[in-house]
Amino acid sequence: MKFEDILKIIEIFEKSNLTELEIKIDEPKFKIKLSKNNQIQGQVIQVPQIQNFQPIQKEEVIKEIKEEKKENIHIIKSPLVGTFYRAPSPGAEPFVKEGDFVKKGQVLCIVEAMKVMNEIESDVDGVVERILVENGKPVEYGQELFIIRLNS
Structure with missing residues (x-):
């Protein structure tokens, strides 16, 4: 050399x-x-404080909907532990939105478990009243995912 x-x-x-x-x-x-001796300099960022914030509990939401609508309500629960996704891929349209009519067997979301994408289907016909989980958040077995207002 x-x-x-x-x-x-x-x-x-x-x-x-x-x-x-x-x-x-x-x-x-x-x-x-x-x-190279690259030193990374940190910056302190002030985060505004949120006062009087109280998250809405699922039980409160379900009770509120049953009282408001006085109709039959069905809860879709997660059949496994994993990560909740509303759409088939990042940037894609979600499978369903609140207010959408869904049919039995229609895909509502995906729960990823150990790199396997598991489609969660509706087991009833009805209208999506509430989506109880944010996209990309972890879910537990039996955790409530959707509130569906049944068709009469």
């Missing part, structure tokens, strides 16, 4: 985003190790 080659390697390394580079050559025995 020539001296000019070493200078070229150093020049390219300094222009790159690499923080460390090690080159070993067996014939003739040669080793070069380069590293």
Whole structure:
């Protein structure tokens, strides 16, 4: 390896985003190790405080809907532990939205468990009254996912 080659390697390394580079050559025995001392500076960001925030409990939502509508309500629950997704892929339209009419067997969401996408289907005909889980959030076995107002 020539001296000019070493200078070229150093020049390219300094222009790159690499923080460390090690080159070993067996014939003739040669080793070069380069590293940059990049210190990351942190910034303190002030986050506004939310006062008097109380999350709505699922039980309160279900009770409220039953009292409001005075109609038959059906709850769709998660059959497994995993991650809840409203759409088939990021950026795609959700399977259903609140207010949508759904038929028995229609896909409502996906619950991902161990890299397997499990489609959760409606077991009744009705209108999606509420979606109880946010997209991308973990769900437990038996956790309530949807409130469906049954067709009379």
